[in-house]
Amino acid sequence: MQAPSPILEVTGLTRYYGRRVGCEAVQFTLWPGEVLGIVGESGSGKTTLLNCVSGRLEPSGGTVLYHSRWGLVDLYQTPEANRRLLMRTEIGLVRQSAREGLRMRVSAGANIGENLMANGQRCYGRIREQALSWLERVEIDPERIDDLPTSFSGGMLQRLQIARNLVTQPRIVFMDEPTSGLDVSVQAKLLDLLRCLVSELDLSVVLVTHDLAVARLLANRLLVMRRGQVIESGLTDQVLDDPQHPYTQLLVSSILQN
Amino acid sequence: MTETGMEGYNFAYLDEQTKRMIRRAILKAVAIPGHQVPFGSREMPLPYGWGTGGIQLTASILGADDVLKVIDQGADDTSNAVSIRGFFARTAGIKTTTKTRQATIIQTRHRIPETPLREGQIIVYQVPIPEPLRFLEPSEPQTRRAHALAEYGLMYVKLYEDISRNGHIATAFDYPVMVHRRYLMSPSPIPKFDNPKMDRMPALQLFGAGREKRIYAVPPYTRVKSLGFEDFPFQVERWRECCAICGSRESFLDEVIVDDRGARIFVCSDTDYCSERCEPIHSGSQAAPLREHLAAIEREGQACKRPVQFSK
Numbered sequence: 001m002q003a004p005s006p007i008l009e010v011t012g013l014t015r016y017y018g019r020r021v022g023c024e025a026v027q028f029t030l031w032p033g034e035v036l037g038i039v040g041e042s043g044s045g046k047t048t049l050l051n052c053v054s055g056r057l058e059p060s061g062g063t064v065l066y067h068s069r070w071g072l073v074d075l076y077q078t079p080e081a082n083r084r085l086l087m088r089t090e091i092g093l094v095r096q097s098a099r100e101g102l103r104m105r106v107s108a109g110a111n112i113g114e115n116l117m118a119n120g121q122r123c124y125g126r127i128r129e130q131a132l133s134w135l136e137r138v139e140i141d142p143e144r145i146d147d148l149p150t151s152f153s154g155g156m157l158q159r160l161q162i163a164r165n166l167v168t169q170p171r172i173v174f175m176d177e178p179t180s181g182l183d184v185s186v187q188a189k190l191l192d193l194l195r196c197l198v199s200e201l202d203l204s205v206v207l208v209t210h211d212l213a214v215a216r217l218l219a220n221r222l223l224v225m226r227r228g229q230v231i232e233s234g235l236t237d238q239v240l241d242d243p244q245h246p247y248t249q250l251l252v253s254s255i256l257q258n
Numbered sequence: 259m260t261e262t263g264m265e266g267y268n269f270a271y272l273d274e275q276t277k278r279m280i281r282r283a284i285l286k287a288v289a290i291p292g293h294q295v296p297f298g299s300r301e302m303p304l305p306y307g308w309g310t311g312g313i314q315l316t317a318s319i320l321g322a323d324d325v326l327k328v329i330d331q332g333a334d335d336t337s338n339a340v341s342i343r344g345f346f347a348r349t350a351g352i353k354t355t356t357k358t359r360q361a362t363i364i365q366t367r368h369r370i371p372e373t374p375l376r377e378g379q380i381i382v383y384q385v386p387i388p389e390p391l392r393f394l395e396p397s398e399p400q401t402r403r404a405h406a407l408a409e410y411g412l413m414y415v416k417l418y419e420d421i422s423r424n425g426h427i428a429t430a431f432d433y434p435v436m437v438h439r440r441y442l443m444s445p446s447p448i449p450k451f452d453n454p455k456m457d458r459m460p461a462l463q464l465f466g467a468g469r470e471k472r473i474y475a476v477p478p479y480t481r482v483k484s485l486g487f488e489d490f491p492f493q494v495e496r497w498r499e500c501c502a503i504c505g506s507r508e509s510f511l512d513e514v515i516v517d518d519r520g521a522r523i524f525v526c527s528d529t530d531y532c533s534e535r536c537e538p539i540h541s542g543s544q545a546a547p548l549r550e551h552l553a554a555i556e557r558e559g560q561a562c563k564r565p566v567q568f569s570k
Contacts, residue, residue: 081407103415106394109422110415117418118411124421124487146422 005067007032007172007204008053013062015048021228022048026062028223028233030172035198035205037219037236039212039251045228046208047176053206054174055087066090069171088115092165092173096180098157101164102149108135108160109145115168134163138193155186159193166197172204179214191217212252216240224248270317270350276300280318280473284464287475292437293405294388299471304341310468312365312384313342319363319380319464320346325353327361332369332510332527339367356530368431370452372509372531375461377478383446385467388474390434390444410442413485421490430495436483437476445482451494451510456482499524504535 008030015022023045030036038046051057053064055075064075068090075083087093095101102111112131113121121127128145135142138159140152149157158178165173178194179187195218198205209215215222215236222239224232224247232245243249268274276298283297302310316326328343330336334356342365343354355361358373365382375381391401394412404410413434420428433450437443445453446465456463456476463476476482486492500507502523509531511524526532 084407084409103394106415106419107422110418113418114411114415117414118409122414122486122488124418125489127418128422 004032006030007067008206009063009065009067010053011063011065013049013052013059013064015045015052015057015059021045023052023225023228026223026230028230030204030206032171032204033202034221035207035219037215037222038206038208038225039210039215039222040225041251042210044225046210046225048228049225050174050176050206050208054091054093055083056093088118089168090171092168092170094158094161094165094173094175094178096177098149098154098161101161102157104149107146107148108140108152111149111160111164112167115164119168130167134167135160137197138163139189155182155190158182158190162194162197166201166203169201170203172206175205175207177209177211178207179209179211187214194218212240224251267349269322270320270346270352271303272300272314272317276314277318280314283473284315284318284475287464287473288462288477290441291476291480292441292443292474294472294474296471297473299468302468303345306469307386308338309342309365309367309384311466311470311473312367312382312468313345313466314468315382315464315466315473316342316346316363316365317350319382320350320352322350322352324362325355325360327355327358327364327530328366329364329369329371329528329530330367332371332512333529335529357534358530366448368447368449369510369527370448370455372506372526372528373534374455375459377460379461381459381461381463383448383463383465385444385446385465385472386469388444388465388467388470388472390432390442405441408440410436413442414487417485417487417490421487427486427490427492433492434485436485438480439483442485443474443476443482449495449510450484450492453482453484453492454494458482497524501526501532504532506532506535 006029010026010028013026014024026049028036038049040046048057052059058076066073066075066086068086073082073086093101103114109128109131112134113127116127116130131145132142135145140156140159149160152160179190182190191214207218219236222233222236223230224239224245226247232239232243232248239248240252243252280297283295287293287295299310300314302313304310326343326346328339330338333339346352347354358364358371361379363380363382364371367384370381389401391404391412394416395401404412417427429450431449432444432447433453435443435445435453435456445456458479458481460478462478465474484492497511499511501509501511503525506526509526509528512527513522513524515522
């Protein structure tokens with residue numbers, strides 16, 4: 001049997017904001033079907049890293065290599081048209097604030113259908129069919145397909161954003177604190193939904209969170225970041241149960257109470 | 259020049275440097291069909307929204323031998339059309355006309371004449387908002403990027419919303435088109451009825467937006483395709499009625515209320531087309547039935563139900 005190839009290879013990724021460090025010399029590999037958690041305190045460079053890797057922020061140095069359906073792509077060497085094509089076919093991005101990731105002035109159905117239409121689907125009936133089926137999958141009443149997202153609750157918005165990202169069947173999804181700002185019961189439901197979708201669709205996920213409980217529940221592997229650098233990495237249980245770096249020890253002891 | 263009343267003005271109002279700048283923008287626009295070219299729009303002696311873009315284009319392409327026609331909503335006798343025609347008659351001393359066939363330059367707001375345009379003619383559109391994506395994407399850098407990379411999924415989002423709200427594509431004017439299979443373009447607020455006329459038109463089409471400072475163009479015989487879905491294709495509107503004056507079933511009709519009891523008639527929006535169709539009747543033996551018919555409209559306002567009967 002052939003060994004599977006990684007889906008994403010990041011080497012020496014660095015991003016400076018002037019003289020300030022966003023993230024520095026970050027290196028990791030993502031494998032198909034894997035959930036990689038990135039944890040760290042606020043300001044540690046998690047979101048900068050996520051933006052660089054998902055094609056939204058040009059890094060100051062380093063490479064981001066995608067093993068896409070049509071071959072190896074260096075995200076910041078390839079022409080912008082290619083990068084944007086990759087971003088709307090193979091990559092999904094679930095933002096922390098659903099309002100930023102959605103178009104608030106068009107209906108839920110149009111939000112889900114937008115990427116389909118951007119990818120060249122021109123049959124209204126089929127687009128609507130897929131929107132309906134995705135609303136059902138993320139547990140939103142399909143009758144609300146023509147409602148504006150402004151009439152949705154926070155949890156529904158986040159689920160709508162997830163549907164909008166998954167409808168094009170990406171192979172890799174980036175999530176930036178998908179559950180923050182939701183109350184605990186909604187958080188639990190959303191996490192459950194995410195876990196089901198990830199295993200069902202065989203997605204690779206990069207999950208940024210400051211919540212170690214979320215990381216433990218979803219992630220297979222963890223990167224711990226501090227001041228823009230990865231200070232520890234390994235299997236989730238290994239990192240959380242036997243932290244090596246003093247900062248990780250502090251993080252684990254301060255948050256994980258049971 | 260004294261006798262023409264043009265003292266104090268350069269020919270066609272604009273100075274030669276400005277015209278030169280605008281002509282360069284026009285050449286670029288013609289070279290890249292549908293692409294919006296920025297230009298240094300000047301203050302004109304009329305307010306924004308009244309055709310400052312169109313009037314600058316016309317001023318830049320006008321020659322001493324040109325014959326100018328100006329229409330507003332298809333009519334030659336509306337205040338906007340009359341003023342702009344008068345403006346160029348005074349500042350350039352050129353001939354003006356209301357006849358589509360005789361004009362070399364036609365400046366228009368909201369319509370394309372029903373009479374097919376021919377090679378050598380130029381039609382100048384007045385454009386309020388040149389960016390077709392503007393109401394969906396307020397950011398100019400974002401829309402420019404969308405044009406650069408030909409990413410027009412967003413426009414379909416608007417059509418999708420139309421269908422999901424109204425059951426059909428309810429956009430009736432300023433209906434987006436693809437030019438030469440590359441650029442998404444706003445055809446200016448003409449009714450979608452006129453969209454098919456833009457496709458492979460023998461005349462040169464120029465578009466000017468004065469406030470937004472953009473010029474774009476469609477060269478003669480260029481493919482212009484209206485957007486649509488496979489299962490909801492582009493369609494033009496149709497009327498059950500015919501024109502109450504000339505009896506046309508092919509032209510774009512305006513609904514006119516004729517009394518205070520809600521009676522109404524439908525008449526051609528293109529006044530030149532309508533009167534041209536009536537001309538032989540007016541002068542010939544059929545003038546009588548027409549006059550009778552028009553009198554009936556005034557009396558009863560029932561004309562839409564029984565159009566005038568002309569014997570062949």
